[in-house]
Amino acid sequence: MTTLLLLVRANWALGTFAICVYGCGQGLTIPASNLLISNLNPQSRAAALNLLNFSWGIGAVGCPFAIAALQPSHQIHWFLYGVAASAVILAVAFGMAPLRAAGQDSTAEARRVEQGFWVRRLVVVLGLLFFIYVGVENSIGGWISSYARRISHGQGSVWAVTPSFFWGALLAGRALAPVVLRKARETNVAVAGLILATSAVALLLSAHNMSWVLMAASLAGLGLSAVFPITIAMIPLWLGKPGERAAGVMFALSSMGGATLPWMVGAISNRFQSLSIGLWVPLVGSMAMLGLYYGHRNSKADAAAA
Structure with missing residues (x-):
């Protein structure tokens, strides 16, 4: 304040x-x-x-x-x-809210849980998902208007609103996701969304007119919409109660990804003088997330503790 x-x-x-x-x-x-x-x-x-x-x-x-x-x-x-x-x-509202604090583990129990926690496979998988997702989202949202401007050769102003199609579809998808999640498992929704997002970025890279760019932007936003909330939900589902301690690290990784991957898009584009080549970064990122989710779609917290 x-x-x-x-x-x-x-x-x-x-x-x-x-x-x-x-x-x-x-x-x-x-x-x-x-x-x-x-x-x-x-x-x-x-x-x-x-x-x-x-x-x-x-x-x-x-x-x-x-x-x-x-x-x-x-x-x-x-x-x-x-x-x-x-x-x-x-x-003030949160300070007055009657929320019950979770019981704290004893020091000995906390140390026992902490041993080996950070090298568990699912901790690493979640860290990668957090890092890559925000990087992919920021890369598409941040660079798509520049890409659209090059496709349209700077004519008109439609290219300037291209990010609105991406972010608008992202919002719409998150509003609709609770309905879908009533009938489908979280990881299956994430896999389906990432298939759509990967296909959309591939479509974007092959687009030759603004109609295809706008369609690809909308489909990419829709595909990515539920992935990040689902990834957050996976913290307790994959890591169990000790996973709450990893939340801060996961969000820190997401911020790092959000700063790193868009920079990579720019650096690669500058190196090869082609934004299309630079946008392979979010394409590869989407494919990587798809592989991570598909390979661990049946994982549970008890598996992480094994």
């Missing part, structure tokens, strides 16, 4: 510091909120997490419009005040 207030009248250095502190706060709250929702909905973890991530997506899509509306009158600080006030209200 104080970080957002600092941004209102801050100079460049103070504003940069405030953004860093705000990012640290998000780094703490995002894993905690996901684990909270997961633990409160043990029978429908993936469905609940899809709705949570859908809500975040609405905010991510809607806030730029609010800023755009306030920008002409130079009133963006009111937006920051509003976000700060909302953060205070949420903090």
